[in-house]
Amino acid sequence: MTTRTAPPRGATARKPARQGFPPWKKRWFRNSSRIWLKRYNRNFARATKADMLVLDAGAGPAPFRGLFGHARYESADFKQYRDDQTYVCDVADIPVEDGRFDRVVFNQVLEHLPDPSAALRELCRVTKPGGQIICTCPLYYEEHQKPYDFFRYTRFALNKLFADAGFVVQKVDWMEGYLGTVGYQFEGMHRHLPRAAPADWSFWKARRTELLLQSTRAIGLLFAGLYYKLDAEWKFTGAGYPKNYVVIASKPE
Ligand SMILES: C[S@@+](CC[C@H](N)C(=O)[O-])C[C@H]1O[C@@H](n2cnc3c(N)ncnc32)[C@H](O)[C@@H]1O
Incomplete structure (x- = not known):
């Protein structure tokens, strides 16, 4: 067998793989998840009245804050991302009274929680009776924010987790299509x-x-x-599986 001696390919240290496309590629190859995420949150925001108080739980840099500009808005994350972030806390232990919020926005956080049941019970506690929550989370996505990436959820797990926490699940949709x-x-x-x-x-x-x-x-x-x-x-859902699910649930009156 002929073997090559120099230069030894594969011997150079590789840069760690990126989590997403570099900026120039993002412009041309826009990930449709961001589009669907915004669509679902926009619809949720449109159904949020001006006098309602919204909690963005695990808000990070609060990419959807602008959608709720017409309502009252508070945010929580265990890391301080912005000066105007309202609470620096664990979403499983939010320092507010029961039933404070009319709406809870909970995007791309559930997979990062070691005890998702405890966090959902807490979110149900701080939601007003009759209030609603939107939650999006991945079923198929590579490990990210390591090592704080614990779970992926099927629709059946989501139905059970939300129901056990005290919510009534209105729908669990595919967020994107199989494409x-x-x-x-x-x-x-x-x-x-x-x-x-x-x-x-x-x-x-x-x-x-x-x-x-x-x-x-x-x-x-x-x-x-x-x-x-x-x-x-074209959100094709006839076969295959989604990257993310979206849950809309409410707290009983
Ligand atoms: C993938 S980011 C999503 C951020 C934002 N919701 C969005 O849609 O872009 C997950 C966020 O959850 C926060 N997070 C993770 N575990 C948390 C916890 N136990 N309590 C509060 N925030 C948490 C992280 O700090 C991070 O900002």
């Missing part, structure tokens, strides 16, 4: 496939493999963009 999941799989191929074959492979075996990897990476980028675009226009 969005496929787009994300293509994005993953583009970002995670290695560029170089193992250093001790024969020259032609390595070249063939690298050609395969590089063409798959290029196709991954192109198809991610095309599927994300399609998913934003």
Whole structure:
């Protein structure tokens, strides 16, 4: 077997994989999850009246704050993200009275909680009777905010967790369609496939493999963009599985 000696490919330290596309790619290959997330939150915000008090729980940098500009808004996160963040606390222990909030916004947090039942019970406690919660969380997404990434949820788990916490579940929807999941799989191929074959492979075996990897990476980028675009226009839910679920639930009167 012919082995190559220099330069040893694959020997250089690789940069850690990014969590998403770099900014120039984001512009051209916009992840449809962000679009669907905004659509669901916009609808929830439209159904929120001006005198209602909203809690954005696990708000992070509060990307949806503007949607609730017409209502009264408070935010909580265990890290201080903004000067105007209302509470720095665990969402399982919010320093407010029972039934304070008319609406709770709970986006992309549930998977980060080691005890999701305790957090949902607390969110139910701080919700007014008749109040509503929107929750979005992933079923299919790579590990992120490590090591604070504990769970993925099926619709059945979500139904049970919310009901056990005291909410009445109104709906559990796919947030994106399957085309969005496929787009994300293509994005993953583009970002995670290695560029170089193992250093001790024969020259032609390595070249063939690298050609395969590089063409798959290029196709991954192109198809991610095309599927994300399609998913934003056509939410196909006839087969496959969603990247995220969205739960709308209320606290009984
Ligand atoms: C993926 S980010 C989502 C942020 C924001 N909701 C959004 O939609 O962009 C998860 C957020 O949950 C917060 N978080 C995680 N565990 C928490 C906890 N136990 N109590 C309060 N915040 C928590 C993190 O600090 C982070 O800001």
